[in-house]
Amino acid sequence: MICLLAGLPLIASAGTTQETPLITTQEAFDSYRSYYRNYDSSSVDVRRYNEDKIARLKEDPELSYGYTRAPMTLWDAFWLWVAHQLQGLFKDRGVSPEWDRLILFVLFTSALVYVIIRLLKINSLKIFYGEKEQKPLEHAVAEENIHEMDFETLVKEATTAGNYRLAVRLLYLWALKLLTDANHVTWVPGKTNYDYLREIKSSDLKNGFRQLSYYFEYAWYGNFSVTPELFKKVSGLFNDWKTTV
């Protein structure tokens, strides 16, 4: 048994050294025919290609899939030159020619977009959402500037004309001017009366201004009529308050 096992590698190596004979297709076919001739007597009609037809098809230009190189234009020559330059830059760094073209494309497209944006002087974000331009306010309600108004004269004119409602309004604007001049409040057109009231720190000043605001709001926004007696009351209140500013 041991001898048998020892002899196996020798047998295997003998098998591998034997060469397989090569046969052609025709030989294989003939061999097949000779082998099966005893069993299959039917005649075989071997079909052949029509050589003429193949030659005609080969000459048909519509069936020609060969590649003919187009003549190189100046533009192609430029790109080829750029590609060569890039290859020169990257060839020692193992970058493939496909990457060359991609990097080149990105660089040139970015440069072109940048030049267009600079030339048109546009905000690049506008391209995506269409930013609106800031327009000046067209709806300033009060055309008066409290710092340029002569309140004493204006109040006198209003009371002489019997327009006590307007006179109350002028007293209120006068009060606002006094507060602004004395730095108790900061004059901003968008502030409401209560914004100014909240800004005043002195309680005496605040109480007086609160009362003036009350009369102003009822007379002006509420469109209540103001009698001479009521105006006298408001005027007295204003004059007392003025001394505390």
Add this chain to the structure above:
Amino acid sequence: MEDNTFETRVDLTALRDSVEKIRSEVGKVIVGQDEMITLLITAILADGHVLIEGVPGVAKTLTARLMASVISVNFSRIQFTPDLMPSDVLGTSVYNLKTSAFEFKAGPIFSNIVLIDEINRAPAKTQAALFEVMEERQVTVDGHTYPMETPYMVIATQNPVEHEGTYRLPEAELDRFLFKIAVQYPTMDQEVDILRGHQERKGQMPTGKVSRVLTPQEIAAYRAKVHEVYCEDHLFRYIAGIIHETRNSPALFLGASPRASVAILNSAKAFAAVSGRDFITPEDIRYVAIPALRHRVILTPDKEMEGVTSDEVLKQIMEKVEVPR
């Protein structure tokens, strides 16, 4: 400051009493959130719908339910879910075998106060079902138009859009809400009061603690009073100025609509009436402007990316628009 120098031309005594009663009843359960309650009362008087937005658990739904509980009207609630269909909201025609005819089965939208909970969890198809009823107070199904009873009010709640499983509401629908009320977390002291209140209720439902203090007839009468509130001519220009500025602001992609102007006017009148005045002041306009506009404007993408909110932009706009004096 109040004195009798100027006699009120519109009697607002009953209205103010009712407002105080509502505050008192809702205040039995809700701690803080005064601005939300004031705006809800204002919306009822201005005949508008309200969208309440806040993170989960800040009493959005509870406040809405309580507001419905203090008014003696029909109340229905719809929980908006991703699979909700328009017919689930509006109703549908069902074939009656006995009469051999189609009969309309009204949906939960047919009520006086409709609470739509988590409105932004339903897709746009279902949201579109609300367009007609919110604006025209009627529903058209199969060629028939069904008008809603008065008063009619939709109170919707939603979580912020960035929360899981929510959709952005269509602009057309948002424009139909008078106010979007942003509910904030309570303060530390308010939180303590909430816990005390919860302890005292001993498991009782919060809505069971409030009484009905307002009838539909009273609401109709108060709304008529609100219409009589005076608006000085310059204040029309002030409102128009704010709206106009939202359309010109470079920070806003979409400005406010003319419907927003009307909303500000109506709500400022209602707020003035709640405050006991029969005329509006710029302060009233400023108070209602942000809740009336914050959901109607859309920020530009760059402002949105910067984290700027519509409230901040609107505040800046109002600081720029001159207050008439």
